[in-house]
Amino acid sequence: MAKQLVLRGIVQGVGFRPFVFRLAQEEAICGWVCNGATGVEIHAEGAEENLERFVSRLQAQAPPAAQIARLEVQPSAWQAYRDFQIVDSQQAPVPTARISPDLNLCADCRCELLDPADRRFQYPYINCTHCGPRYSIVLRLPYDRGATTMASWPLCERCRAEYENPANRRFHAQPVACAECGPNYRLENGGATLAQGMRAIEQAAALLRTGQIVAIKGIGGYHLACAAENAAAVAALRTRKFRKEKPFALLARDLAVASGLVEIGPAEQSLLESPARPIVLLWAKRELLGVAPDQDRLGIMLPSSPLHELLFAAGAPAALVLTSGNRSNEPIAYEDDDALRRLAGIADAFLVGERPIARRVDDSVAIVRQGRPALLRRARGYAPGAIVTLPATEPILALGSDLKNTIALVVEGQVFVSQHLGDLGEADANRAFAETVCDLMAMYRVSPDKVTVVHDLHPQFHSTRFAEQFRPSATHAVQHHVAHIASVLAETELLHERVLGVAFDGTGYGLDGTIWGGEFFAGDLTAGFNRIASIRSVKMPGGDAAARLPLQAAAGFLADGDALDQFGARRLESIGLAGRFTHALALVRRNVRCIESTSVGRLFDAVAAIAGFQREISFEGQAAMWLEHQARQVAPQAAYAFPRFDHRPLFAASLRDRLEGRSASEIASAFHAALAAATADAVQELAAQHGCATVALSGGVFQNELLCEQISALLETASLRIVFNSLVPANDGGIALGQAALMALRRRR
Ligand code: ZN
Ligand code: ZN
Ligand code: FE
Numbered sequence: 001m002a003k004q005l006v007l008r009g010i011v012q013g014v015g016f017r018p019f020v021f022r023l024a025q026e027e028a029i030c031g032w033v034c035n036g037a038t039g040v041e042i043h044a045e046g047a048e049e050n051l052e053r054f055v056s057r058l059q060a061q062a063p064p065a066a067q068i069a070r071l072e073v074q075p076s077a078w079q080a081y082r083d084f085q086i087v088d089s090q091q092a093p094v095p096t097a098r099i100s101p102d103l104n105l106c107a108d109c110r111c112e113l114l115d116p117a118d119r120r121f122q123y124p125y126i127n128c129t130h131c132g133p134r135y136s137i138v139l140r141l142p143y144d145r146g147a148t149t150m151a152s153w154p155l156c157e158r159c160r161a162e163y164e165n166p167a168n169r170r171f172h173a174q175p176v177a178c179a180e181c182g183p184n185y186r187l188e189n190g191g192a193t194l195a196q197g198m199r200a201i202e203q204a205a206a207l208l209r210t211g212q213i214v215a216i217k218g219i220g221g222y223h224l225a226c227a228a229e230n231a232a233a234v235a236a237l238r239t240r241k242f243r244k245e246k247p248f249a250l251l252a253r254d255l256a257v258a259s260g261l262v263e264i265g266p267a268e269q270s271l272l273e274s275p276a277r278p279i280v281l282l283w284a285k286r287e288l289l290g291v292a293p294d295q296d297r298l299g300i301m302l303p304s305s306p307l308h309e310l311l312f313a314a315g316a317p318a319a320l321v322l323t324s325g326n327r328s329n330e331p332i333a334y335e336d337d338d339a340l341r342r343l344a345g346i347a348d349a350f351l352v353g354e355r356p357i358a359r360r361v362d363d364s365v366a367i368v369r370q371g372r373p374a375l376l377r378r379a380r381g382y383a384p385g386a387i388v389t390l391p392a393t394e395p396i397l398a399l400g401s402d403l404k405n406t407i408a409l410v411v412e413g414q415v416f417v418s419q420h421l422g423d424l425g426e427a428d429a430n431r432a433f434a435e436t437v438c439d440l441m442a443m444y445r446v447s448p449d450k451v452t453v454v455h456d457l458h459p460q461f462h463s464t465r466f467a468e469q470f471r472p473s474a475t476h477a478v479q480h481h482v483a484h485i486a487s488v489l490a491e492t493e494l495l496h497e498r499v500l501g502v503a504f505d506g507t508g509y510g511l512d513g514t515i516w517g518g519e520f521f522a523g524d525l526t527a528g529f530n531r532i533a534s535i536r537s538v539k540m541p542g543g544d545a546a547a548r549l550p551l552q553a554a555a556g557f558l559a560d561g562d563a564l565d566q567f568g569a570r571r572l573e574s575i576g577l578a579g580r581f582t583h584a585l586a587l588v589r590r591n592v593r594c595i596e597s598t599s600v601g602r603l604f605d606a607v608a609a610i611a612g613f614q615r616e617i618s619f620e621g622q623a624a625m626w627l628e629h630q631a632r633q634v635a636p637q638a639a640y641a642f643p644r645f646d647h648r649p650l651f652a653a654s655l656r657d658r659l660e661g662r663s664a665s666e667i668a669s670a671f672h673a674a675l676a677a678a679t680a681d682a683v684q685e686l687a688a689q690h691g692c693a694t695v696a697l698s699g700g701v702f703q704n705e706l707l708c709e710q711i712s713a714l715l716e717t718a719s720l721r722i723v724f725n726s727l728v729p730a731n732d733g734g735i736a737l738g739q740a741a742l743m744a745l746r747r748r749r
Helices: 016-026 048-060 107-113 157-164 197-209 231-241 255-261 266-272 306-313 336-342 427-443 462-470 480-491 543-547 550-558 569-574 580-590 600-611 622-631 648-659 664-689 705-714 732-746
Strands: 002-010 030-035 040-045 067-075 084-086 185-189 192-196 214-217 222-227 249-252 279-283 297-301 319-324 349-353 365-369 372-377 386-389 396-398 408-411 414-417 452-456 475-478 499-509 515-524 528-534 538-541 594-597 694-698 721-723
Touching: 002 048, 016 030, 016 040, 016 048, 016 084, 040 048, 048 067, 107 306, 185 197, 192 197, 197 214, 197 222, 197 306, 197 349, 214 336, 222 231, 231 319, 249 255, 255 266, 255 297, 266 279, 266 365, 266 372, 336 349, 365 705, 372 732, 386 480, 396 732, 408 732, 414 732, 427 462, 452 462, 452 732, 462 475, 475 480, 475 732, 480 499, 480 515, 480 528, 480 694, 480 732, 499 543, 499 600, 499 664, 515 594, 515 600, 515 664, 528 664, 538 543, 538 550, 538 580, 543 550, 543 594, 543 600, 550 580, 550 600, 550 648, 600 622, 600 648, 600 664, 622 664, 622 705, 648 664, 664 705
Parallel strands: 030 084, 214 349, 249 297, 279 365, 396 452, 452 475, 499 694, 694 721
Antiparallel strands: 002 040, 002 067, 030 040, 185 192, 185 349, 214 222, 222 319, 249 319, 279 297, 365 372, 386 414, 396 408, 408 414, 499 515, 515 528, 538 594
């Protein structure tokens, strides 16, 4: 008998066709396999029981990096094939086959890389069908060598033989190459080439040993590296990169080196060693001077590319700072000329790789929460993997939020979320945003006049203006915090569940034109959401500037209530509530340059300012992270009173505590307990009132692990299902998915 099979999911560029070929040999199946535009297509002829085994083994024994989302099996006409073949890719009108994310170096390739007898010994671009770059080199679909940045390196005879041999691990491995025929690395400085190939890597390792900063071309862009244990080198990197305090990520040579720096449990280990090789935030065992000031955790990753392995083999320091190659908030540089220009004042030398990068893909950042990975930044190793399937037949383009932007494209119901693109206020990030829109639309052949565009409600967002120009006739605005809640529902596939949504974050444009960020909603994706409660609103002086200045946020909250009246100016001055604070307070009292706000992000900032964090923040969320760090330094304190999110008693108590000399840690702890208790109380009351059995919590504030743990603990005995983000970030990186889900389901109303 004969069957026609179509497999969808991540099935291209992961060694699937050779796997099918071998399976067909073993089960005496004739016919063919090819990469179609919608996935892998198979025509299989054979005895009934063989066919049955063939189909079940296809699913059970698929290659490690493959993810089968759907398998369709249909009877087909017997065509009396005499053998089984891998045939050329077909071009079809709508490619919905998912391109694989970039994969880390596999164990087999690693052995060859370090084996002096292997012909790819020390070759920095070694790869096979189980490993290597994908998304960062693909120019268009379907995924074939000619459609990648490897197109300009013709295969040598030996590579070609491997590429064409179905029994070989490199059969149709599109980026396959060797030192003879493929690209290589060189070390450059000031336009001069200092060394090439392994010599270049050895010299780079030597420079790193002596405390120099080296720009290194990676999979999705340039990194800046220096020895993590060399405080002077780390300090120099901070100065040159204009990065004052934001933590640096580390690349550890191996698990043993990583274990010397951070606590690693089984879940953490498997995340560190997963094919995506994200940066994982882990509890630090010791401090590395200047690497992550005021943090309890260190961001660590393990080698993901052959180049990383070779650097360590050549004697690079066992722990390297490895941070994106840019200045301050700019996007990571990925083109050679641009990198050499932009990083000229930062790097002492450049390790330039010849293989072009098709698009920038930053490192992903993840954390382990209750034994499960949760992504904080979704990029290399994950993007552009489809996240979920939505009931949408027409294409949807969701433009996300302006901060931590990602975009999402829905094609035939599959949601593809882009890599993290950064803050659109930056010109380069804005360009990357426009490029990625075009890139994804072209890759999936979605024509701009057929797509519905969803954007944030904020009228001044770059993404909103982009939407208006891109497709004025078919754009829809979605409220920011509703999108946060929708992101959790989409990724947990609660598409029709009525839920209580809790959105706590920094800023978002509210339906009433004020700044929201401490909101409760009831509803579902189809019917929409109603705002049913929020924290007590205050007048925030200076609008957006308050987000950078904790003292300004403190003025906003303290002006609301009589806490200040009880203390003279001199006493307030003694705890730093003067200068900028007094000025901001005057603005609030005259109601000048103020905007109404219910932001929990600002609530954190205000409490941080009272507890002692009063300088201007140098990265988003810094004051809130400092407060969480403080709270972890002491045993849990009794909660401040915070009745129904009226913060006046909370501020009165924390201000008094500070004036009486209570420590920042104790104040921070009492505040966390207060917010967790108020939230848990409100959740139980509102869920009962509005008939919700499920609670979805999202927004940047829920990156605060301490708060999440405390809320979860308080709700443990309540018969409610509690869901958080994990596949997409709880921060604004998840907004695009939420927007897409709201649009897809709104159409069904
Ligand atoms: Zn491999
Ligand atoms: Zn070759
Ligand atoms: Fe947000």
